[in-house]
Amino acid sequence: MSERLLEIDDLSKRYGTTIALQNLTFDVRAGELFGFVGSNGAGKTTAMRIVLGVLAADGGTVRWAGKPVTLDTRRLIGYMPEERGLYPRMKVGEQLTYLARLHGMSIPAARRSVDEWTERLGVASRRDDEVQKLSLGNQQRVQLAAALVHDPQILVLDEPFSGLDPVAVDVMSDVLREKAAAGVPVVFSSHQLDLVERLCDRVGIIRNGRMVACGTGDELRAGGAVRVVVEAPQAPAGWADALPGVKVLARRGARTELELGDGADDQKVLTTALATGPVHEFARRRPSLTELFRNVVTQEVAR
The missing domain is CATH 3.30.70 (Alpha-Beta Plaits)
Structure with missing residues (x-):
């Protein structure tokens, strides 16, 4: 069994009287594609934001390689939010280079990485365009490039396939498989369950902030x-x-x-x-x- 690298242990989060997470526990292993699925409002995005440190949990722990996640650890994460988090008036290439530099890459290394990922994701010709001038699908490709440009050791992606055409879905699927094959743990949420079923090694189903089912496809089906x-x-x-x-x-x-x-x-x-x-x-x-x-x-x- 692969090493458990990212561990979410007993997370709880409440907004006033609304319970967002209730003792949420799961892990993502080295080289694993983990699908995180649930209805709107089930708690997926809240959990991801806690992993990133954007939100503070009321209880529980997030660990990386057996140790609590720190600011330095979070620099290793490639995060793709569901709501696009790019600067709309900034040019694609400049923005990706800037984000890579924030993660400590040198200017030459950042530019090489930007060239690599924009080529790979089919937006190289748009590097000099402002983000706001791109189609929604191309903005999604640039958002993925932003998650990958600093060579992360963990990928946390919230609805990465949203708004993509079938060709772009295939490209993104190949990228995620390659990252997992290189040992990177990948966790992503999606409402495209056929895609989750095809891609993922394990799937977790969250309901009302609790993990109600978790396992391989065969394990989940065995309980049906x-x-x-x-x-x-x-x-x-x-x-x-x-x-x-x-x-x-x-x-x-x-x-x-x-x-x-x-x-x-x-x-x-x-x-x-x-x-x-x-x-x-x-x-x-x-x-x-x-x-x-x-x-x-x-x-x-x-x-």
Whole structure:
């Protein structure tokens, strides 16, 4: 198992009577892509801002390599806020060079890094343009360059894929994979759950300021309800409605998708389907991250 480099331990944060974080705990390991997902207002941005030192926690600790995070440690972090934090009237190249210099890079090293990342992210031709003159997608690319220009040892990215076209999403995904392959721990939030599922080694789902699920895709799916897809061309509508513990999720032509509750017997489902005629498909289907996330949100609303 990779070393736990970034550790968020028992974080709590309250704004008046509003609880933003409740004993939030998770870690991000060396070379790991960690997806941090939750509904709007769940606490993702608050947690990231505490890691960066922008906000102070009411309780809990943030550690890097086993030690509490300090100002010097935070200089190692590449941070991308959800709200663009660039100077709109400053030219792209000058701004990125300035930010690299703030992290201690020499002028020649900063300029080389700016050239490298603007080329890589497809905005090299806009280095002499003011940020405010760029499209939202190109502003997002420059924002990522700002997080990468000082060669960070940690990446904390809040909605990095927001507003990007598919080509830019692919470029950014490749960059994050390369950083992780080089041993950099990467944590990012996103509402694009299919992308999180495809990219991330582990995913944490936050609800009402608490981490309610955390693990690999397989680990998260193991805790979800079993689903079965049945293709029975001669089965009448409602053939599975009376099966105990079985919920019909969808029916499209001859295909029926079912969710099996505790104690439901998949063999009973198969027997019932066969009694209607031939069965062309009978297969268990793993829920997607989107479906797992929806279940968590449904639980939240039900409360």
